[in-house]
Amino acid sequence: MPELPEVETVRRGLSERIVGELVVSVEIRHGSILEDCTSDDLGGLAGFRFASVDRRGKYLLLRLELAKGKITLVVHLGMTGQLTWRAKGATVTDRFRKLVSGYRKSEGPHSIDAHTHMVVVCASGGELLFRDPRRFGRILLFEGWGDGNCRRLERLGPDAWRMDHGTLASILKERAGRRAVKTVLLDQGVVAGIGNIYADEACFQARIRPGRTLSGLSGLRIADLARAVDEVLEKGVRNAGTSFRDFVGADGSDGSNQEDLKVYGRGGSPCLVCGKSLRSASIAQRTTVWCSGCQT
DNA sequence: AATTCGCCCTGTCGGC
């Protein structure tokens, strides 16, 4: 569920806290989250210093360096991943309350529980924690700061964040094939960062049915879609992400974008614009919600 | 070429 706005929120929060920190040790508590690397490889990060935190699509790229070289720690949050910073002596919570309906207050730094799979201990006494109950998240490691060394990153299209509308529109048009609008938006090889929430929200905003064939849309409609994508992502970042269930920022606090969602998770409820019951169906193997009154 | 399916996972929730 963490999509571009959520990952960007984590990136910003981590960037403020972790840059300059020196790694003392790395503990991997559940190895199944590792891809193409071992616990020992991660242990080799000791002595490296965090230099910056980047993002590509839904991937976080933690750049580390040591006199002899550079390395990138890649984190994908999957569905329920949480990457948080816990400063030395910070008051922690032992509870990981789920946000289903109603709202949850910020809970602050995490404690280490059975779902905490990685602990990076730093010289300041602070710790970087990766927690992921469903374990769809992934941690990768590669030499250098270039993305060419990582097959997953090589597959990604350009990042959707603040992309020029004209550029985004032409990319969508070029890569449309005979696929549904929603399918194209979710294809990380076309444009990276959009997931189920923001795809549905963008389609609603652009008044386009997500199941329509993208190539059948006029240039103007595709331009609407590109603008809508930009707007929903921008708002998502401004709201520090959507905390529908598990998402928290790097400081353990919730975002507020769930309060602004128009269609996601609202199937069967009345459309906030026209009052018609929102429709729900599976498109591209994802639950998709739209308004048959507002979207054509 | 595009689509579908199965897989990985566990917490939550509706139904009985």
Added chain:
DNA sequence: TGCCGACAGGGCGAAT
């Protein structure tokens, strides 16, 4: 109250 099945879904690889 308790048990059970359905569901949530990002990304990948295999099958269709």
